[in-house]
Amino acid sequence: MKGKSLIHKNWEEAFHWEGCPLCYLVQKALRSYMENFLYENVNDVLLRKSIREKGGFCENHHLQLLTFRDFLGISIIYEDIIKNCIIPSLKNKEIPETKSCIFCEKEEEYEKLYIQSLSEVLKNQETFNLWKEIAYDFCQPHKEKIKTISPDTYKRIEPYLYHKKRKYPEYFYESFSWDKDYSELFLKKLRILELKKPK
Ligand SMILES: [Zn+2]
Numbered sequence: 687m688k689g690k691s692l693i694h695k696n697w698e699e700a701f702h703w704e705g706c707p708l709c710y711l712v713q714k715a716l717r718s719y720m721e722n723f724l725y726e727n728v729n730d731v732l733l734r735k736s737i738r739e740k741g742g743f744c745e746n747h748h749l750q751l752l753t754f755r756d757f758l759g760i761s762i763i764y765e766d767i768i769k770n771c772i773i774p775s776l777k778n779k780e781i782p783e784t785k786s787c788i789f790c791e792k793e794e795e796y797e798k799l800y801i802q803s804l805s806e807v808l809k810n811q812e813t814f815n816l817w818k819e820i821a822y823d824f825c826q827p828h829k830e831k832i833k834t835i836s837p838d839t840y841k842r843i844e845p846y847l848y849h850k851k852r853k854y855p856e857y858f859y860e861s862f863s864w865d866k867d868y869s870e871l872f873l874k875k876l877r878i879l880e881l882k883k884p885k
């Protein structure tokens with residue numbers, strides 16, 4: 687039998703998440719993109735140019751970036767935004783505005799990528815049963831996105847959604863996605879449960 691792709695394994699991991707599986711996948715991917723951005727790509731000339739042109743980041747992603755406590759990386763980026771977007775706008779007597787945000791764009795890219803792979807992943811009967819039995823419901827915005835991007839997948843999962851558990855990770859970990867990397871906390875919990883499982 688052919689081995690499962692990485693994206694397939696990611697989906698199966700997300701079905702264990704106590705909340706929307708797609709939020710889990712997207713937040714986890716975005717978190718590692720941001721980490722990479724701060725540690726390796728802060729001096730990437732093209733990326734910096736694109737951030738300046740977009741006028742910085744949206745409010746949520748500003749906050750999320752601060753949670754990494756990488757003050758050097760953040761200072762470099764902010765100095766650039768202040769010098770090249772905020773001060774020139776103020777000199778023109780305009781209120782500086784964010785036009786778009788590279789992290790929002792990335793988030794959308796990840797959402798699309800994962801949604802497009804879902805129909806293939808659910809063709810595997812074992813994976814489909816796993817989803818049916820343990821996965822929590824998708825959040826409303828993600829249901830809408832699945833409906834738009836992959837209507838056939840939505841048709842297949844819709845009859846089961848009504849019975850699904852609905853919980854939001856904030857209640858478990860007392861944190862919002864931009865507070866801390868809650869997917870890490872969750873993976874630790876999963877590993878502990880695996881260890882406790884009778885052999
Ligand atoms: Zn979601």
Ligand SMILES: [Zn+2]
Binds near residue numbers: 744746787788789
């Ligand atoms: Zn954003």
